[in-house]
Amino acid sequence: MKKNTVLLLLLIIGLFRANAQEKASFDKAFQKANNGKSRIEIPPLKELLHIMLAITKTGLNNDDMVNQSGTYYQDVLKHFKPYANEPIIKTFDSLLNVSLYNYIFISGNAMSYDFSGAKLKRNPNYIFPARGVANMVIETNPLDTYRKDIEAFANKSRFSNFYSQHKPYYTQIIEDYKSGADLEKQWKWLEKNFKTSINSYLILCSPLINGLNYTTEFKDNGFRQIVMVLPMLDHDPKLSVIQNELFNTRVMFSEIDHNYVSAPSDANKTAIDSVFKKRATWVNEKADGIYAYPNPIKVFNEYMTFGAFLIYCQDNYNKAIYAETRSNVISLMTARGFMKMELFISCLEQARMAAPDNKIDDLYPKLLELLDK
Template identity: 70%
Template sequence: MKKLLLFILFATLLRGGTAQVKVSFTTSFQKANNGKLHVEIPPLKELLHIMLAITPFGIGNDDMFDQNTQYYKDLLRHFKPYENEPIIKTFDSLLNASAYNYIFITGNAMCYDFSGNILKKNDNYIFTAMEVANAKISTNPVTTYKKEIEAFARKAKFKNFYSEHKTYYDSLISDYENGANVSKQWKWLEKNFKTSINSYLILCSPLINGLNYTTAFRDKGFVQILMVLPPLDKNEKMSKEQNELFNTRVMFTEIDHNYVGPPSDDNKVKIDSLFKERATWVNEKADGIYAYPTPVKVFNEYMTFGVFLLYCKDNYDKKTFEETRRGVIQIMEARGFPKMDIFVAGLEQAKIANPNQKIDDLYPNFLAILGAKIGK
């Protein structure tokens, strides 16, 4: 399997089922989280990532789990002696039955917290991963295997491992808080779209490789965006600004799906008409392109990257923006979206014509411009 393919598949398909979650946002929860960004590496979620990583399936999938780090070597040294535990074999069979179980298992870690050596139900997150694409579950797997997970954590001395790596976890969290510009992205999106989000939550793991995804939790009028992301990338061959732009793109094009979605739904009839000739907009030979089966899904993937470029134009100098623009067009073409240059040009034209309009309100004019560019 290829890392890019898995990223496209999981990130896209999870967005298709964001409504299928159960949360309960109390008044105290809303007060504590409104306007806040939290970055966390929760113990239970990390334990579940580790348990999946030491299965034969996990060991054979470096596109799913990052195996090129000292952290991975540390966990193998600590946990590999427990690879034949019954719960590990069970998790391996679940992954072999469907890779979606990666999300169903790790995505429901939020529903419990460690209280000593016991898993205690979380009051706010009830059932946080119920549907991915056409795959649905009715029982939380963390609930199903609660006793086995607790027993494994005790036997494998997970708390010792987590404690020994706490400084490392804290450094990854600090990287996000200090070098990711998430608050800046949030502020720009709220200014440029009609959608308003109350809270951002980033759940990170050093083991995440190609499986980034986002979803939204809604209850009692409170909206929280969840992003599941790997650590920030630090490429020594790239400048500080280049690293910043790379990490910003990874996050921004996850976050802005939550803002692009509503106006796309409002303009679905026009988008369906404009994007119905699929061969015009996608290269069917590209890996993972089947994960965008409808006109709106194709449009939204173009749009999330197009909006990222609008953000860059507002926040970077002209030279940096032009370099980023060329790079994004190349990336999208390689991923199977051959009309990115035309799409971006049309979006820029619509924005220049109405610089003070919310992006939601640009859709009718933008879609008309885009239709003219492709002769429709």
């Protein structure tokens, strides 16, 4: 059974980005260890919380929220479902019934603690990492509230044994990310082609993540880190190796480049408002989820997010692969309600061809001029 599908769709395309109220502390030691580096992790505490959420009544009945396919999910059920009636699981289920945002507030705040033996110890760098989603803000970290209950559940369910037994599988997922989507390659291209600079990237993954994935940013002491919570890479047997690579790259890239397109969009807001003021020209109001793009700059940014991905593909793949990817993105965007994607990318290609050495930020005025014709 699937619930709140539109909400999940919006989260998967990265619209509900965490509010700028999250708290982090990046001291000199943290900055030295992480500057210019990316990491992909499946942390024990976060995996435990995903498991606990998966065996709630809500999680068991929502295959958008929880990836219920594959051997790993069956292993989770076999090991942990006997503990589904524990009070903390029922508490988590009651929170999910209030709002599915509590999925993020529970699992997203896993960063604020680390396992130290059987106990949870405060993380010195991530103080309150998931405080706000969309218009919902919480004042108390749920892990502060339920820390003892989570410790007790981990001990009773023998979580550490389960995690250790599946460590080779977690390592395989991480290695698959490195080879199948190549975050470093995308990051390097974005830093070269935009004026924005990000210090560090962290991908937090779980075999149980499905539709509820998102991106947030932490800033402290002049240091910027992007954290992405993502599912495993997809490997569709009907697609070629390169087609799977492009699909997985697009999922990641369209999360990452939100952090690069927004600054030049803000700088050109007046022109964007003018060009995109006729909303019916740019979006199909009947498309599911289009209401989440209520103003010109949000509409433009979604076009630009996928436009930048196509320019990345143009730079990194041959003409035939680019043409196929271009067509697929236009079809995808049209289905989502952005029916002018072909016009948008044609104008972006034209603007870049006229000034190939310019940063994409500097192409905005010409792009908007072409779109306004």
